[in-house]
Amino acid sequence: MTNKILELKNITVGYEANRPILNDVNLDVYQNDFLGIIGPNGGGKTTLLKTMLGLIKPSTGDISFYKKDQSVSRLNIGYLPQINQIDRKFPISVFDVILSGLTPRRKFFTYFTNEQKQQAKDVANRMGLESLINRPIGNLSGGQLQRTLLGRAIVDNPDLLILDEPNSYVDKRFETNFYKTLEEINLNTAIIIVSHDVGTVISLVKNIACVNEGLHYHSGSNVSNEWLEQTYTSCPIEIVGHGDFPHRILEKHDGCKCCDNPLPD
Numbered sequence: 001m002t003n004k005i006l007e008l009k010n011i012t013v014g015y016e017a018n019r020p021i022l023n024d025v026n027l028d029v030y031q032n033d034f035l036g037i038i039g040p041n042g043g044g045k046t047t048l049l050k051t052m053l054g055l056i057k058p059s060t061g062d063i064s065f066y067k068k069d070q071s072v073s074r075l076n077i078g079y080l081p082q083i084n085q086i087d088r089k090f091p092i093s094v095f096d097v098i099l100s101g102l103t104p105r106r107k108f109f110t111y112f113t114n115e116q117k118q119q120a121k122d123v124a125n126r127m128g129l130e131s132l133i134n135r136p137i138g139n140l141s142g143g144q145l146q147r148t149l150l151g152r153a154i155v156d157n158p159d160l161l162i163l164d165e166p167n168s169y170v171d172k173r174f175e176t177n178f179y180k181t182l183e184e185i186n187l188n189t190a191i192i193i194v195s196h197d198v199g200t201v202i203s204l205v206k207n208i209a210c211v212n213e214g215l216h217y218h219s220g221s222n223v224s225n226e227w228l229e230q231t232y233t234s235c236p237i238e239i240v241g242h243g244d245f246p247h248r249i250l251e252k253h254d255g256c257k258c259c260d261n262p263l264p265d
């Protein structure tokens with residue numbers, strides 16, 4: 001038994017004909033995996049997620065899904081988007097956002113059963129949102145909104161949870177709790193986390209992939225500075241310890257596509 005749930009084989013994918021963003025990508029994701037995806041800006045991380053979610057179709061290669069080593073046509077995937085993809089003005093409550101992660105029992109008149117409503121309440125409690133359940137999402141802090149959307153992503157007991165830049169919600173007080181919650185979820189669910197915060201990713205995950213036009217896989221999270229430099233290619237990078245989590249330091253350098261936010265001298 002390999003416990004593989006997702007397999008990408010020789011995937012080449014892009015948005016325009018003959019202009020691939022990712023070339024010949026191979027990746028296996030396992031049940032209970034915690035995979036960190038890092039890489040320079042524009043390297044293709046979001047493109048890889050969209051491919052896994054079936055939102056863009058590869059020009060070559062195969063995507064396969066498995067449950068208990070048997071091939072299946074799809075997986076149940078929960079997705080936590082980046083905060084800039086959320087319309088916070090949309091008039092919807094915490095409870096309704098979490099409930100929307102479930103499929104209504106009737107198609108044309110949206111209808112959730114009492115059991116499903118209880119499921120959404122239980123997840124709200126698990127996320128520490130019981131006192132905010134009727135609050136419109138426009139009136140939540142960044143961390144509360146993140147917990148709400150994490151609740152939506154896990155309410156249907158997904159096989160795989162994908163988190164796109166969870167650090168974009170910026171709520172330092174909740175950060176440690178958030179990572180503890182992820183560890184609990186990981187007991188039953190495979191997780192893929194995409195983040196610019198290489199240090200945090202390395203301290204959390206079981207395996208690492210660096211996406212930079214292709215995909216470089218590292219089994220285990222004890223990556224060396226040399227591996228990081230090789231996989232980021234044009235962008236020198238170093239990991240240093242600082243507080244609870246190591247942080248990423250970029251050496252001073254020019255002409256590199258990932259240097260939109262160089263550190264001050």
Ligand SMILES: Nc1ncnc2c1ncn2[C@@H]1O[C@H](COP(=O)(O)OP(=O)(O)OP(=O)(O)O)[C@@H](O)[C@H]1O
Nearest residue numbers: 015016021039040041042043044045046047048211
């Ligand atoms: N819809 C699109 N149409 C055409 N090109 C696109 C589209 N979306 C992304 N791209 C291009 O694909 C490349 C990879 O983008 P992608 O968003 O996957 O990178 P990323 O690694 O997620 O970047 P970042 O770290 O900045 O979020 C970039 O050059 C980008 O301009």
